[in-house]
Amino acid sequence: MAGNFWQSSHHQQWILDKQDLFRDRQHDLAKLTEEEYQKVFNFFASIIQVLGEQLKLRQQVIATATVYFKRFYARNSLKCIDPLLLAPTCVFLASKVEEFGVISNSRLITTCQTVIKNKFSYAYGQQEFPYRTNHILECEFYLLENLDCCLIVYQPYRPLLLFVQDIHTQVQDDQILTYAWRIVNDSLRTDVSLLYPPYQIAISALHIACVMLGKENLKPWFAELNVDMDKIQEIVRTIINLYEMWKSYDEKKEIQGLLGKIPKPCPAPQR
Amino acid sequence: MADNFQNKTMASVMMDYEFKMKTQNERSKVEDLFDYEGCKVGRGTYGHVYKARRKDGSDTKDYALKQIEGTGLSMSACREIALLRELKHSNVINLIRVFLSHTDRKVWLLFDYAEHDLWHIIKFHRAAKANKKSVMVPKGMVKSLLYQILDGIHYLHSNWVLHRDLKPANILVMGEGPERGRVKIADMGFARLFNAPLKPLADLDPVVVTFWYRAPELLLGARHYTKAIDIWAIGCIFAELLTSEPIFHCRQEDIKTSNPYHHDQLDRIFNVMGFPQEKDWEDIRKMPEHATLVKDFKRSNYQNCSLSKYMDRHKIKPDSKAFSLLQRLLLMDPNRRITSEQAMQDPYFSEDPLPTQDVFAGCPIPYPKREFLTDDDQDDKSDSKARQNQQQQQPNTQQNQVQANNHDHAANNAKRMRMSGQNQGNNTGGGGQQEFHQQQQMMFGGQQQGSSNQQQGNFQQRF
Numbered sequence: 001m002a003g004n005f006w007q008s009s010h011h012q013q014w015i016l017d018k019q020d021l022f023r024d025r026q027h028d029l030a031k032l033t034e035e036e037y038q039k040v041f042n043f044f045a046s047i048i049q050v051l052g053e054q055l056k057l058r059q060q061v062i063a064t065a066t067v068y069f070k071r072f073y074a075r076n077s078l079k080c081i082d083p084l085l086l087a088p089t090c091v092f093l094a095s096k097v098e099e100f101g102v103i104s105n106s107r108l109i110t111t112c113q114t115v116i117k118n119k120f121s122y123a124y125g126q127q128e129f130p131y132r133t134n135h136i137l138e139c140e141f142y143l144l145e146n147l148d149c150c151l152i153v154y155q156p157y158r159p160l161l162l163f164v165q166d167i168h169t170q171v172q173d174d175q176i177l178t179y180a181w182r183i184v185n186d187s188l189r190t191d192v193s194l195l196y197p198p199y200q201i202a203i204s205a206l207h208i209a210c211v212m213l214g215k216e217n218l219k220p221w222f223a224e225l226n227v228d229m230d231k232i233q234e235i236v237r238t239i240i241n242l243y244e245m246w247k248s249y250d251e252k253k254e255i256q257g258l259l260g261k262i263p264k265p266c267p268a269p270q271r
Numbered sequence: 272m273a274d275n276f277q278n279k280t281m282a283s284v285m286m287d288y289e290f291k292m293k294t295q296n297e298r299s300k301v302e303d304l305f306d307y308e309g310c311k312v313g314r315g316t317y318g319h320v321y322k323a324r325r326k327d328g329s330d331t332k333d334y335a336l337k338q339i340e341g342t343g344l345s346m347s348a349c350r351e352i353a354l355l356r357e358l359k360h361s362n363v364i365n366l367i368r369v370f371l372s373h374t375d376r377k378v379w380l381l382f383d384y385a386e387h388d389l390w391h392i393i394k395f396h397r398a399a400k401a402n403k404k405s406v407m408v409p410k411g412m413v414k415s416l417l418y419q420i421l422d423g424i425h426y427l428h429s430n431w432v433l434h435r436d437l438k439p440a441n442i443l444v445m446g447e448g449p450e451r452g453r454v455k456i457a458d459m460g461f462a463r464l465f466n467a468p469l470k471p472l473a474d475l476d477p478v479v480v481t482f483w484y485r486a487p488e489l490l491l492g493a494r495h496y497t498k499a500i501d502i503w504a505i506g507c508i509f510a511e512l513l514t515s516e517p518i519f520h521c522r523q524e525d526i527k528t529s530n531p532y533h534h535d536q537l538d539r540i541f542n543v544m545g546f547p548q549e550k551d552w553e554d555i556r557k558m559p560e561h562a563t564l565v566k567d568f569k570r571s572n573y574q575n576c577s578l579s580k581y582m583d584r585h586k587i588k589p590d591s592k593a594f595s596l597l598q599r600l601l602l603m604d605p606n607r608r609i610t611s612e613q614a615m616q617d618p619y620f621s622e623d624p625l626p627t628q629d630v631f632a633g634c635p636i637p638y639p640k641r642e643f644l645t646d647d648d649q650d651d652k653s654d655s656k657a658r659q660n661q662q663q664q665q666p667n668t669q670q671n672q673v674q675a676n677n678h679d680h681a682a683n684n685a686k687r688m689r690m691s692g693q694n695q696g697n698n699t700g701g702g703g704q705q706e707f708h709q710q711q712q713m714m715f716g717g718q719q720q721g722s723s724n725q726q727q728g729n730f731q732q733r734f
């Protein structure tokens with residue numbers, strides 16, 4: 001489907017309006033500040049990233065899983081499904097869609113257990129990963145429903161490669177791609193994948209990379225692009241804000257408190 | 272109010288009760304909306320297909336409900352849903368919606384109902400031929416069918432989707448109604464996006480194209496599926512439409528090997544096409560199984576074989592436009608095989624009769640409607656019995672039954688088999704880029720998490 005972003009469900013259904021997104025979050029924002037909300041998503045994006053790396057998934061698959069995760073909570077409160085369950089479920093579903101192959105259930109659960117224990121003990125302490133295969137499978141159905149079966153997600157990586165190829169005719173610098181690629185990875189920690197088409201995110205990442213590397217001579221290249229520069233600026237600002245936030249944020253210290261604050265699922269009433 | 276109880280026990284509440292109830296109430300169940308019981312019309316490798324009607328009578332159209340084999344979301348179910356959700360073309364089957372049945376974990380896909388398919392259509396012609404009866408169809412029917420198949424595949428290919436399992440059973444044709452006589456390419460369970468091979472395909476997938484429709488390069492161990500592989504299958508279907516016989520029909524008793532190399536199928540291809548000359552397919556030497564080919568086959572055994580002779584025996588003249596297009600679709604060298612776009616430009620399609628949107632061109636449709644399959648053979652998962660049952664209800668010859676069964680075996684084997692990943696085909700394509708796709712590092716995102724450094728012919732003729 002790489003050929004046709006404009007007719008895709010991604011473009012037609014899943015480029016959300018900022019106001020709508022904000023409105024749908026009100027339930028969660030009653031318990032968390034906007035910044036705290038972002039930190040929580042930053043944390044779960046890390047979990048997805050590390051899980052994906054442990055499972056040797058390609059970055060494209062990890063990015064798709066992250067977008068599923070964000071899409072689900074764009075329409076639902078954190079209360080609806082425990083994000084610690086939804087995160088691996090997104091990885092599981094994305095790996096099938098992106099044809100990584102089906103990850104065996106037991107391998108997925110074992111990986112979750114070791115990852116939570118070894119890499120996220122600062123958040124979960126001695127608590128073990130509490131879910132089993134049947135939970136993931138049940139959750140997967142809810143996820144698919146809430147995604148409205150839109151499973152193909154366009155990522156900025158491909159347009160990025162194309163832009164970099166184009167730039168290469170003017171400036172030979174492999175660092176540009178390396179930097180921009182990583183910035184795209186970072187952008188998964190923000191809302192940009194819900195708000196802007198991937199090619200705009202790619203251009204923004206390139207833009208930031210060029211500024212970092214002092215590539216002044218690429219200004220004309222950007223100027224010639226037929227894109228809405230206001231949008232690019234918005235994306236750039238969002239990503240830069242993320243970097244600013246990281247400077248003064250110590251996840252290891254704060255995350256337990258934040259996880260304590262997020263709205264939790266309520267069990268069936270006991271009668 | 273439940274907030275007070277949020278202590279230890281809360282940790283393992285995975286889903287909010289209210290959310291669960293709300294979604295449950297909003298979710299429509301397939302059995303509430305549709306009548307389909309006892310109306311099974313198809314059984315393929317990956318599912319059971321029912322003819323269905325809306326219960327509320329809001330329309331009286333027929334629908335097709337495909338219940339995916341097994342429970343939960345298999346990879347093929349995911350792929351079919353993911354792709355069909357995005358695809359929209361008049362020659363590609365339209366997925367209307369998906370039902371997830373939470374209680375039995377079944378996945379249902381709702382499609383427009385297509386009364387016919389090429390498997391049944393060709394079978395009908397073969398049976399008629401065996402009984403020395405004729406079937407009246409418009410002169411341009413085969414041409415129209417082919418044109419629409421090409422149109423649909425061109426759409427898929429230009430959207431970076433490979434079908435990978437083209438065969439007559441997966442080419443549907445609409446019956447009476449607003450889309451009368453329209454081709455619908457179906458069964459996307461194997462289809463994949465081919466823009467970014469994550470892994471060599473052979474490692475992931477069961478052998479996908481039934482052997483009769485498999486391109487020679489696949490049989491010689493090609494590691495990657497290509498558009499050309501779909502085109503070969505279309506060539507096979509075209510030949511079968513022209514002659515009512517599967518052009519590369521091959522007995523398939525003991526396909527147990529996990530090796531893509533298939534001696535008998537290659538032998539059959541050479542028996543029709545002749546053994547490829549070096550100059551016709553230069554890269555054949557680079558095929559993983561080339562050594563086996565050289566060891567197993569003698570060119571001299573196929574000296575008198577050629578596609579023109581084969582088709583001539585089936586009354587398709589070598590100087591006809593149909594033949595010359597067929598020859599371009601069935602080129603042994605995948606690099607020389609034409610694309611769907613080129614095929615659609617072929618003079619065959621600008622020669623009278625011109626292709627029509629309704630492949631039956633307004634004439635009566637001679638083919639029977641789909642019959643309901645019985646559920647007697649519940650525990651027999653293979654669809655051969657079902658099709659046998661169905662055949663008993665139609666005039667047929669023994670030979671046809673044998674062929675039909677072979678056909679089914681092929682489908683079933685395709686499901687079971689895995690291609691071996693042992694052939695170290697040259698890893699072509701985008702070396703540097705490929706590696707970059709692994710790139711998982713972040714610009715700054717590493718800091719808290721230490722995002723690890725690990726890298727990541729025409730039927731008018733009487734039969």
Ligand SMILES: Nc1ncnc2c1ncn2[C@@H]1O[C@H](COP(=O)(O)OP(=O)(O)O)[C@@H](O)[C@H]1O
Binds near residue numbers: 316337382383443
């Ligand atoms: N939309 C449809 N309308 C009518 N019959 C259909 C439809 N889709 C499939 N069928 C019938 O069911 C059979 C199996 O469906 P298919 O989608 O090919 O599933 P499988 O993946 O199991 O092969 C087809 O060969 C055809 O006979």
Ligand SMILES: [Mg+2]
Binds near residue numbers: 441
């Ligand atoms: Mg099929």
